[in-house]
Each structure stands twice: as structure tokens, then as C-alpha cells.
Amino acid sequence: MADVVFKSVSKIYRGGVVGCRDIDLRINDKEFCVLVGPSGCGKSTTLRTIAGLEEVTSGELWIGDSMVNEMPPKDRDIAMVFQNYALYPHMKVRDNMAFGLKLRKYPKKEIEHRVREASEILGITNLLERRPKQLSGGQRQRVALGRAIVRKPKVFLFDEPLSNLDAKLRVQMRVEIKRLHARLRTTMVYVTHDQVEAMTMGDRIVVMQDGVIKQVDEPVRLYDNPRCRFVAGFMGSPAMNFFDCSVSRKKNEDDILLEGDGFSISLSGIEFSHLTSYRGRKVTLGIRPEDIIDRLYSQVTASENLVRAQVITEEPMGSENYIHATVGEKNRLVMKTSGSNRVNMGDDLELVFKPGKLHFFEIKSGERIV
Amino acid sequence: MAKKSQEYILERKVKKTVIYLILIGGMIITLTPFFWSISTSLKPRAGIFSMPPEWVPSEPTLEHYGRLFDEVDFLRHFINSTVVAVAVTLLGLFLNSLAGYAFAKFRFPGRDRLFSILVLSLMVPGQVTMMPVFMILRSLGLINTYTGLIITGTISVFGIFLIRQFVLTIPNDLIEAARIDGCGEFAIYWKVILPLCKPVLATLGIFTFMSSWNSFLWPLIVMVREEMYTLPVALANLSGQHATDYGLLMAGAVVVVIPVILVFLAAQKYIIEGISTTGLKG
Amino acid sequence: MRKRAIILGIASAGLISCFSSHAVSGDRRELLVWAMGHEGTVIREMARRFEDENPEVKVITQAIPWSAAHEKLLTCVVGGVPPDVTQMGTTWVAEFQSMDALEPLNRYMEESEFNSGDFFESTFDIGYIEGKNYGVPWYIDTRVLFYRKDLLEEAGYDLPPETWDEFLEAAIRLSGETPEGRSRYGIALPVADWQMFLVTLWQNGGEILDVETLEIFVEDLEFHGAVDFYREFFEQGAAPLEDPGHELLWAFSRGIYPMFVSGPWMIDQIRRQLPELEGRWGVGKLPGRKTRTSFVGGSHLTVFRDAENKDDAWKFIEFMSRPENQIQWFEISGGLPASIRAWETGYFDDKPEVSVFGRQMFDTKSPPNIPEWEEVATRIDQRLEEVIRGGRPVPEAQELLRGDIQRILARRLEEGDARVILWMILISVVAFAVLVAYIRGVRIKRFLPVKTPEKETEYDIMREPPGGMASRGLQRFLIPYFFILPAVLTLTVFLFLPIFGSFLISLTNWNIYTFSELSNLRFTGLSNYMDLLNDRIFWQALRNTFVFSLVGIPLNVTISLFVAVMIDKKYISHKSFFRAGYFMPVITTLVAVAVVWMWLYNPEYGLVNYLLERLGIPPQRWLSNPSLALPSLIIMSVWKNFGTNMIIILAGLQTIPASLYEAASVDGADAWQSFWNITLPSLKPTLFFVIVMTTIGSFQFFDEPYIMTDGGPLNSTLSMILLMYRQGFDNFNFGYGSAIGYVLFLCIVGFTLIQLYGRKRLQER
Numbered sequence A: 001m002a003d004v005v006f007k008s009v010s011k012i013y014r015g016g017v018v019g020c021r022d023i024d025l026r027i028n029d030k031e032f033c034v035l036v037g038p039s040g041c042g043k044s045t046t047l048r049t050i051a052g053l054e055e056v057t058s059g060e061l062w063i064g065d066s067m068v069n070e071m072p073p074k075d076r077d078i079a080m081v082f083q084n085y086a087l088y089p090h091m092k093v094r095d096n097m098a099f100g101l102k103l104r105k106y107p108k109k110e111i112e113h114r115v116r117e118a119s120e121i122l123g124i125t126n127l128l129e130r131r132p133k134q135l136s137g138g139q140r141q142r143v144a145l146g147r148a149i150v151r152k153p154k155v156f157l158f159d160e161p162l163s164n165l166d167a168k169l170r171v172q173m174r175v176e177i178k179r180l181h182a183r184l185r186t187t188m189v190y191v192t193h194d195q196v197e198a199m200t201m202g203d204r205i206v207v208m209q210d211g212v213i214k215q216v217d218e219p220v221r222l223y224d225n226p227r228c229r230f231v232a233g234f235m236g237s238p239a240m241n242f243f244d245c246s247v248s249r250k251k252n253e254d255d256i257l258l259e260g261d262g263f264s265i266s267l268s269g270i271e272f273s274h275l276t277s278y279r280g281r282k283v284t285l286g287i288r289p290e291d292i293i294d295r296l297y298s299q300v301t302a303s304e305n306l307v308r309a310q311v312i313t314e315e316p317m318g319s320e321n322y323i324h325a326t327v328g329e330k331n332r333l334v335m336k337t338s339g340s341n342r343v344n345m346g347d348d349l350e351l352v353f354k355p356g357k358l359h360f361f362e363i364k365s366g367e368r369i370v
Numbered sequence B: 001m002a003k004k005s006q007e008y009i010l011e012r013k014v015k016k017t018v019i020y021l022i023l024i025g026g027m028i029i030t031l032t033p034f035f036w037s038i039s040t041s042l043k044p045r046a047g048i049f050s051m052p053p054e055w056v057p058s059e060p061t062l063e064h065y066g067r068l069f070d071e072v073d074f075l076r077h078f079i080n081s082t083v084v085a086v087a088v089t090l091l092g093l094f095l096n097s098l099a100g101y102a103f104a105k106f107r108f109p110g111r112d113r114l115f116s117i118l119v120l121s122l123m124v125p126g127q128v129t130m131m132p133v134f135m136i137l138r139s140l141g142l143i144n145t146y147t148g149l150i151i152t153g154t155i156s157v158f159g160i161f162l163i164r165q166f167v168l169t170i171p172n173d174l175i176e177a178a179r180i181d182g183c184g185e186f187a188i189y190w191k192v193i194l195p196l197c198k199p200v201l202a203t204l205g206i207f208t209f210m211s212s213w214n215s216f217l218w219p220l221i222v223m224v225r226e227e228m229y230t231l232p233v234a235l236a237n238l239s240g241q242h243a244t245d246y247g248l249l250m251a252g253a254v255v256v257v258i259p260v261i262l263v264f265l266a267a268q269k270y271i272i273e274g275i276s277t278t279g280l281k282g
Numbered sequence C: 001m002r003k004r005a006i007i008l009g010i011a012s013a014g015l016i017s018c019f020s021s022h023a024v025s026g027d028r029r030e031l032l033v034w035a036m037g038h039e040g041t042v043i044r045e046m047a048r049r050f051e052d053e054n055p056e057v058k059v060i061t062q063a064i065p066w067s068a069a070h071e072k073l074l075t076c077v078v079g080g081v082p083p084d085v086t087q088m089g090t091t092w093v094a095e096f097q098s099m100d101a102l103e104p105l106n107r108y109m110e111e112s113e114f115n116s117g118d119f120f121e122s123t124f125d126i127g128y129i130e131g132k133n134y135g136v137p138w139y140i141d142t143r144v145l146f147y148r149k150d151l152l153e154e155a156g157y158d159l160p161p162e163t164w165d166e167f168l169e170a171a172i173r174l175s176g177e178t179p180e181g182r183s184r185y186g187i188a189l190p191v192a193d194w195q196m197f198l199v200t201l202w203q204n205g206g207e208i209l210d211v212e213t214l215e216i217f218v219e220d221l222e223f224h225g226a227v228d229f230y231r232e233f234f235e236q237g238a239a240p241l242e243d244p245g246h247e248l249l250w251a252f253s254r255g256i257y258p259m260f261v262s263g264p265w266m267i268d269q270i271r272r273q274l275p276e277l278e279g280r281w282g283v284g285k286l287p288g289r290k291t292r293t294s295f296v297g298g299s300h301l302t303v304f305r306d307a308e309n310k311d312d313a314w315k316f317i318e319f320m321s322r323p324e325n326q327i328q329w330f331e332i333s334g335g336l337p338a339s340i341r342a343w344e345t346g347y348f349d350d351k352p353e354v355s356v357f358g359r360q361m362f363d364t365k366s367p368p369n370i371p372e373w374e375e376v377a378t379r380i381d382q383r384l385e386e387v388i389r390g391g392r393p394v395p396e397a398q399e400l401l402r403g404d405i406q407r408i409l410a411r412r413l414e415e416g417d418a419r420v421i422l423w424m425i426l427i428s429v430v431a432f433a434v435l436v437a438y439i440r441g442v443r444i445k446r447f448l449p450v451k452t453p454e455k456e457t458e459y460d461i462m463r464e465p466p467g468g469m470a471s472r473g474l475q476r477f478l479i480p481y482f483f484i485l486p487a488v489l490t491l492t493v494f495l496f497l498p499i500f501g502s503f504l505i506s507l508t509n510w511n512i513y514t515f516s517e518l519s520n521l522r523f524t525g526l527s528n529y530m531d532l533l534n535d536r537i538f539w540q541a542l543r544n545t546f547v548f549s550l551v552g553i554p555l556n557v558t559i560s561l562f563v564a565v566m567i568d569k570k571y572i573s574h575k576s577f578f579r580a581g582y583f584m585p586v587i588t589t590l591v592a593v594a595v596v597w598m599w600l601y602n603p604e605y606g607l608v609n610y611l612l613e614r615l616g617i618p619p620q621r622w623l624s625n626p627s628l629a630l631p632s633l634i635i636m637s638v639w640k641n642f643g644t645n646m647i648i649i650l651a652g653l654q655t656i657p658a659s660l661y662e663a664a665s666v667d668g669a670d671a672w673q674s675f676w677n678i679t680l681p682s683l684k685p686t687l688f689f690v691i692v693m694t695t696i697g698s699f700q701f702f703d704e705p706y707i708m709t710d711g712g713p714l715n716s717t718l719s720m721i722l723l724m725y726r727q728g729f730d731n732f733n734f735g736y737g738s739a740i741g742y743v744l745f746l747c748i749v750g751f752t753l754i755q756l757y758g759r760k761r762l763q764e765r
């Protein structure tokens, strides 16, 4: 059993800087858990408390059956892969991998066996006699992984391990780490600020902001049901569009009318009944780029609820095209259409927001309106 | 056009030759004292004062070197110098780097203030403290012992400073990785930091060795008895007794200087690197 | 890993197995004998004879260079490891006696066949202090007149002058021009030379002071007369007012100085170096007035109070004092016997020049036997120079000198003051409290009424400690302290405490009297520092140090810049060869360098003079001419040190991007223009650094003058540190010496602050 359990763990640095606060989290055995969030939000801090590299200020941290608050890193049976790999420059790849085992006084044979095994898994058998300086970034990354693997730890920790690699390699390594997880079946905690990485790799994702956890969920559920505006905006690329609008009741009808700068949408149906209590107030409307449809290119015939927009620019990606446009005076939006759908600057568009894909958030707190 | 470029090439050639001549000329002047002392040390007694001077001894002899080791027991002084310089260097590298590492990578109460006091103490001229240090050595019974000379030469604020600056550039990740890999605190220093510090240790080591080997006044005062003299002291002593026996003196000077020159030539790269990065004064 | 462990093991083994300083030598008793300079070497021969006579004793002789003798003796006394027998210069006996370091020898004298009447009285009395004998004369030296017979005859004298009047007259008559057209002076007389002046004073019936009562006689008429007579030589042009800087023997042979006064060693030198003068020179007793007194010097043999083997020490001294051995010694070393009976043997009868010294010895005196004599002598020199060169009226100078001497002697009458301990404790406690407060981070602001809001401390990841620890609890807290402990502990004992200690000392009168009797210690506050301001020699040392810096630094920097720029040219290959070559002097041992350069600077056989002569420049006395000595040292020191700066500048040059030069050459700049407009401005920070480092280095200018010139001639190469060192180790004025050290420290700190400020300004621009 290698669950990692945080019981309202806080880490406050010297001088009162909050690293993370009131973290309550259970990372299950064999789970691949991704910590994600913007820079400085406390992901690394959280990860490092697991490693024992930071002492927790308050709360309890459990790995498996033991409370590890006071346990030095070497006794926690964890392995960590650093962003800069942290390979020992003065040791050969082989020795880098064997270092931890040697320190733990494993028999020579066993060490050799494990190093060979790990290097085969990672395909670095031919690099064993080199020094880190003589390796490419990707190769270093593999060695760093190898160093973690040979130890067969209870928990793997990764701190942005791929951020120094080029885009292509990153995708490749992503897959590889995932495969590794499938093969080793150990608990892995993975820190990244890249939401794509988070989405593709995590069994569960922990989204953090300013030292606190905002939401913990499986990737798709996180995407579809962000619990707050921050999470909604953070996950997905291009990011969700947000508009402030006021809620009112359409005259003589039960429908709800949303009015914002440059658009008005009326909504009917019980799925919007939760908005009724917001009548006369303002809310934030969120809609993902792929949920905006251009009337011209779709079968939608409705003449109602059209949002008029003017194209600023486009980003053709080949298979798809991101169109940036303004709505009204100040509102801007990004929409995702198929690659064949090309526009010119200044074109007027008539857009439809898929009604089932609208998200509503409170203006002040950013909480999702349920 | 072609003519112009030829002119240009010629001009460059001339320039290059002139600069080479200047450099070589300067070097000859710089190295003349060395050459002259070696030459003198090889001349028979009679030839030393010949005028005009002989640049290359016509009948070279090793008699002065022989006298150096027969009459003066330079071997013993050589051993003294070696023991002291080697011990000071090795011990100094160990202790200074330990402290330098701690100052660079640990946070502990008083660290920065203590460090600033260390740096300030660099400005006190060494001769100011000579008498008090002597008294302290005396009360510890260390006058006229290797230990006395070694213990006062081992720790150098400058060495600590140098190591600290270098260790600051070592990423913390490495230390943390080692911690996770299972190193104890001393093992981190010994197995990770120390090997990484090799370049700076080399520089510092060579300089410590040289300054210990070359130092004169302090060994003169601490080593009261002749058999404990280090080489420079023995040489100064020699020049006090045989003020005009230039053959012997030059032979002595050559013997004192040769080890440092060998060390220097062997480790030239590190010295130059160290000097240029730190502005260390020799 | 293992290799490192082994190396470390060896090092610590070396540390532990410190050789014992006393070698075991069977069952023979060891007798350690120290002698200075050349004597230290040749005394071996006498030791062998002594061993033949006393086979149960093994004599170990050790030679001490004269230049380091004083501090060596001092440290061995303080360090508690003195030799058994030591040679001691005549003026030092009183010094060490007053430190209570010497063993009275009366008991031994009485028990053996030793007879004090065998010695010249004047020299035996040197060892007689406060009713006891602390030393036995070993060999003597006295001053006699050396003259050129031929030149004196030319001037109408068949015999050397005997009276003052004759002396002066002859000197005046001999002055003029040599056949070669050089100025000729009747006598080589230094402007300020207390020994010559003392002789004059004694001959006039005067004295400086009474050793017993400490009465001072410098305001007497006899003193006035002596000064007048001495000055007359210079006023009449019979002696040079400004030293023309000739080598004495060379000038003697050219007839520039037909007469000079000197000691016995000159006989040999003239014979050896001026064989062409054979038969044309002579030696005579000094001319005189009331008496024909001369000055007696030489060496004594003494036994230290802490010596281990005093009985054999006495045996050795007694052995050395026997007439036959005194003659032996003369044969070996040329040192003249102190024993009258040795002179009476007839051995010297066929040595006319030498026997003059024997005759002169019956009419000799030694300077007052007080430990402060060296200081008094310095004052005499100073006042004498003021009269002769500066034209100060004699009575005024007499009055001033009296004041000087009174002040110097007053020190021995100073009472100790027990309150010094209170002061020390008080200062220590305050200092300790300040230190602790500082380290614990107390801010002065805290004591101010208005609290300024604290800025959020910047968070600098590099300085942040790497997380986690291998252990926890108290041990974890202590780990960094364990790591710095050996270093900090050693530094505390051997650096911080001594720094503080010498600061405390600088606030006291710590001097020769406090060595023997700690209760003589007094707290004097800042008076040492005040005295410094009035100390002419201190200002001279300060001036020398500045001259050394102001001339040496530009020279050093220019040369290193020049060489570095040359080497850096891209079409120069073999860069590392040149670099290594020019760097070579930096790494070599200064003592060796000094020895080599003394050889180069040798006035007669040195390479420098030889090369200059080829260029038609007359030979110079590089190290003994007051106006050349400092420049000579500067040249040597530049030679030794410019390599360091060259390397630093080379590194700086490497950081200038090549594109800058390329751009300039596209713009049409020639080499010179790109040097001025690109190289120099880009090198500014490097040059700045180099200048600062060189300046700090030259503030601490010490080794070169210490080894090569000992601050002389005429203090022209005396540096601040050397002065401090001399005050401490030669005059035993540790309080005063420490004060100099702290003034220097302040200079360096001040300079560093200016540097920091300058650098900031430089960066702002």
C-alpha cells in the first residue's frame, strides 16, 4: 500500500511566503496523479513535501501506513525526477543509476541486474558508460528516469520533467512515462504547468492556485465540469471564453435572457432553472472555443440567439482554425472551427453558442453556478 | 586592388613579426634572472666573478649543489617544506571546502554575519597578529613543531570564500537528488560536492601549496631550531652566512624554486583559470 | 573515493608525527650554540675543538642571519625554547637583560679559572649590568682611521693626523678634485652617524647620560663643542653633505675619499678588492682631543635563563675566552680578540694594521648600557641631521634632544596600573556583546523609536538552502555548525583572538619592561596613536609606502596591460607559452628572488651594472644608495608581480566580444583607435579591479625591503609594515607596533570602501 495522504497540510516558508495551504488529498495506490497550476501556485512545494525536501509546517502527511512528517527523504522510499534532471556530472550514467542502490548497500549483482533492466526498459543500454555531459536532453531525461526506476520505490515523484524538452520529444516522453506507469504499477505524482500534459497523462488531476487545491477530478470530468472559473480557464487550449452578462427574464415568458456587451441570448428549459435566482444580477458566462459555431458553416438555421462578431485575426493550424474576434465593444472571443473554414480580417460573423455547453460562474467568487 | 591587398598582407606580416619580437624580447628580460641564477649556480667558484660575465658556464659543475646538501643539509629543509606544504594543502582543502560548502548551501542562524566578519578579517595585515599568534602557539606548546606551522596555515578565509562562491553555482537539485538517493549530510559533501568542486579545489590547492612553500617570515619565527627550518628560511639563513658565496646561494635559490615551477607547469591550466576567474593574488 | 581517504590519512599522519626538535644523541650531553651570520658557520670549527676537549658534550651550532637575529632571539625567549649559548651584539645585552632573559654568570666566573681582568675593560663592562655580569666578550671591533698614504703625503703629511685640528686641516686640504675630475672629499663622513658622533663627544670629554642615575648631559658644553667640530667638516666641504652614492672602496681607490673611519673587516676587504693599492694605504688610531677614544663594538657570549644546559654553556664560554682560542678564532673568522692576553702573545706583532686595533682598544668606550639605546641613537641621528643639513641652532637641538631622551627614559619609570585589567575586561565584554549582537542579527534600528516597515526580503533561490535533511531534530540544526566548526574554531584561535588581542595591546604601553614584569602594563588609551602622528619615521614610512604605490602601480598596470594586449592579438599563437613565461616570477619564492636580485644588483659583479656599463652608464650602488634603493625595489617588485595582473587582464580581454572589433574595423578604425575606443573602455571594470588589488597589495609592502634592504639605507625603503614589525620585534614596543598595524588596517578598509563606492559609480554610468 502506497497511498499518499495529505491531512490539511500547510507549508509556510520563512518570511511568511505561503508554499501551499490546507492541502487535503488522498493519492491512491498505483494512481497517476498530476498536479497542475500556474507558476508559483505551490505544485513543487506540495511535491517536495512528499519527498521530504520541505518540512510541512502543519498537518499530517502519510505515505502508506506511516506518518512521514519527520522522516528524512532517504527513508521515505520515494524517487524523484527533477526538471533539470539533476544527474551527477562527475559520474557515468551507470554510476548515476546505481548510486542510490550503492548507498543502500545492495549486493553488486543485484545492482547490476537492476541497472541493466532499467536501461533496457528505457533503451539506454548503449549510454551506460557516458557522462551526463555527453548526452542529449532527451537521453538525460531517460537516465533521470532510470535512476528513479532502479530503486523500485513506493512512490515516483516528477517535477516538470519534460519542460526542458522540445515539443516533439515531449509528446514522445509523455507516452513513454505513461507506458512506464502501466508497466510498473506504482504510485506516481507528476507536477506540470502544462494542461495538455495533465489531461493526457493523469488518472486524476489536482488543479492548484495560490497554494490551495481548486479541484481534484478525472481529466474529462474536470474539463466538462470545472468547479470554478479558474479551473475552467486553466484547462483547455485555447482557453474558455468568458463574458460578463446580466440575467433577466424575457418578457411574458419563462425564458431567461442573458445580455452582455454586444450580444443577448435567451435560454429556455429546466437545465437553466438554476439561473432564475440570479435574475437582476450579473454572472460570468463561459463557453469553450469548440462550442461556438459559425452559422454559415453549419446546419443551424435559427435566427435567434445569434452573436455578431468581427474577425480580428485567424490562426490556421491545418486541421483546425482558431478565429479571434470581437463581440460588441470590449468582449473578445476565440473559436475553433475546421481547418477549411478561412476568414479575413474584418469579416462579420454570426455565431451560435451551443446551449448545452454554457458554463456559468459567480462574478465575485468565480464559483460555478449549479 | 590586388596590389592593395598584397600590401595589406605584407603589413600584417610585419606587424606580426614586430609583436613577436617584442613579446619574445620581454620574455627574455623577464626570464633573465632565472637563467642567470641557474647559470651562476653551475659555474665553478672562480668563474662566478669573471668580467665580462659568462652567460653559459664554460665548465659547468654541480659542486654548489653538492655543497648545498653536504654542508647545509638542504635535504632536511626540503623534507620540512614538503611535509608542511602538503599537509597544509590537503587539510586546508578538506576543512575550507567543508566550511565553504556550509556557508553556501545551508541556512543557519548567524551565517551571513559570520561570513561578513570573515571577509572583513581579510583586510587585517598578517603581521599585525604575529606576536599574539606566537604567544598562543607557545601556550599550546607548538613552537618549533610541524603542527604549529600547519595549524596556523591551514584555514584560509580566502579559501573558504573561493569555495563558497563556487558551491553557490552548484544547483540545489543535485544535493536534493543525493538526499533522496540516500546520502547522509557528510556523504553529500564527500561524494557529490567535493567531486564537483574539482576545478576550484585544484586552483586553491595549487595556490595553497605555493604560498605555503614560499612563505618565509612566519616559518622563520615559528621554527626556532635550524633542523626545523623550511627551505626559504634556510635559504635566507644561507644568504646571511655566505653573503658573497653566490654560487651556493644561486644553487639554493634554484632548489627552492624548482618544485614550485614544476607544480606550476603541471597545473598551469588550473592556475590560470583560477586566477582569471577570481583575481586571486599569488 | 578510497584514494581521497588515503591521501587525507597521510596528511593527518604527517600532522601527528611532528618531529621532536631534540634529536637523541646517545649519552652525550647536547649544547646548542647560536651565532650570527658568517660566524654562525665558522664557529663549527671551534665547536669541534671544544668537543675534542670535552668528549661528553655534543655541540650543535646554528647560524642565524644578522637581519633576523633580533626577532629570532626574541621569539626563542618568548617561546621558551632558547639555545644554551648565544652570540649577542653589544647593544643587545642590556635589552635582553632587562627582559630578564639572561642568566647572571658571576657564580660560574668565581668557580672557574676565569679572570675578568684579562679583558679590555670597556668591552667587559658591556656585560656588566646592575651589579652582575650577563655576558663575556667574545670578539671586539673598534673604529680606526683608514687613509691613503700617497695622497696624505702629497698634501704634506707623512703621518696620519693625531689631533682634531690636524684632522680637520688635513681633511680640508685633501678636498678638491680627483685627477678624473670628480669631487674629492677629505673624509667619508656620514651626515648623521651616532657612532662617529659619539666618538667625537667622548674625545671632547662629554657623555650622553649616566647609566646609574639617568642624568642627561646633552646640554653640556662638551656636547656643543662636539657638534661644532663634527659640523665643521661639512661646512668646509671636507665631507659630503649629500651622499654622492659611491661605493666606499671604489671611491677610496679613486681618491674620492682619502680617509674614512671603519672597523677591522675593512683590512681584508681592501687587500682583496684593491690589490693595486698595496703599500699606498694605512691604518691609524683615531685622532683625538682630550682623549683619542674610539667606539667599541663586537659580540658577547651569553647564556639564557631558560637554557637547559647551563654548565656546559659556561664551559664553552670559558673555552672561547682563553687567549689561545681567541687567536684561533681570529684565524678562522677575522674577529679580533677581546682578551688582552691574546694581544700580548706577540701573535699580532707582524700584522701592523691589525695591531693598531689592539692599541686603539685600550682607549675605547661603548654606548650607555641601557636597553633603550637604539631608540636614543635614532634621536641623536635625527637631531644631528637637523643641525647639519637643516641649520638648526645647536643649543636648540640640544634642548630638543634632551626632551627626546627624557621621554624615552620616562617609560622605564612608568608605573604599571592594575586598572589595565579592568579596562581589558570592559573592552572585551563590550566587544563580545557587540559581536554576539551583530551575529544574532540585532538591528540598530530596533533601538530607534520609529520603526520603519521592513521590506519583504528578496527571495533568492540560489542562496536558499536545498531542502530536507538527512536527519532531524537537534542534530539537523547542528549539522552546518559541525561543518564550519573546524574552520571557525581555528580562525577564532589563530585569527580573531589575535586580531582582537593586538588591538587591546595597541591600547597599552606594552614594551620591553612589560615582558619581564607584566605588572608594568598600563592602559594608555589612544596615546600610541597620538604618538604616531608626531613620529617622523612613521611619516617617512607612510611616504615610502605611498611612493611605492604611486610609482609601482602605474608601472605594473601599464606593463601588464601592454603585455596582455600583445598576447591577446589573434595572430599570436603560443599564447600559453607566453602566458606561462611572464607568469613565472609570480610563483617563485620571494626569498629566492631576493637572493637572485641582490646578485643582479651587486655593485661590482652584478649583471645590471655590467649591462649599464656597456651602455656607458657608470656603476650604481642599487641597494645602498638612498635615492636608488626604493626604485630598485619597485622594479623588482613589478617584475615579480605584473604576471598576476597580466593574467587577469587577459581574462578580461577575452570577454570583449570580437564583434566589437569587427564593427570598428569595418568603420575604419586602426589598431590604436580600437585600443582606445574599444579595448580600454571595455576593460574598465577589470582594470579597476586590478588597480584595487595591486594597491591593497602594495599597502602591505614588506617582504622585499625586509629581505633585501632592511628598510635602509637611511630608512629610504622603510614601509609601514616593516616599521610596525621593527617596532615590535626590534624595539619590543608591541603597543606602538600594533597601533601602526591598526592605522594600516584602517587605511585598507578606507580604501576598500572607496573602491566599493567607485565601483558602484562605475556601474551606474
Ligand SMILES: Nc1ncnc2c1ncn2[C@@H]1O[C@H](COP(=O)(O)OP(=O)(O)OP(=O)(O)O)[C@@H](O)[C@H]1O
Pocket (backbone or CB within 6 Å): A013, A014, A017, A018, A019, A020, A037, A038, A039, A040, A041, A042, A043, A044, A045, A046, A193, C459, C464
Ligand atoms: N525555498 C523557498 N523559500 C521561500 N519561498 C519559496 C521557496 N520555494 C518556493 N517559495 C514560494 O512558494 C510559492 C510556491 O512555490 P512553488 O515552487 O511550489 O511553485 P510552483 O508551482 O512549483 O511554480 P513553478 O511552476 O514556477 O515551478 C511561490 O510563491 C514561491 O515564491
Ligand SMILES: [Mg+2]
Pocket (backbone or CB within 6 Å): A043, A044, A045, A159
Ligand atoms: Mg516548480
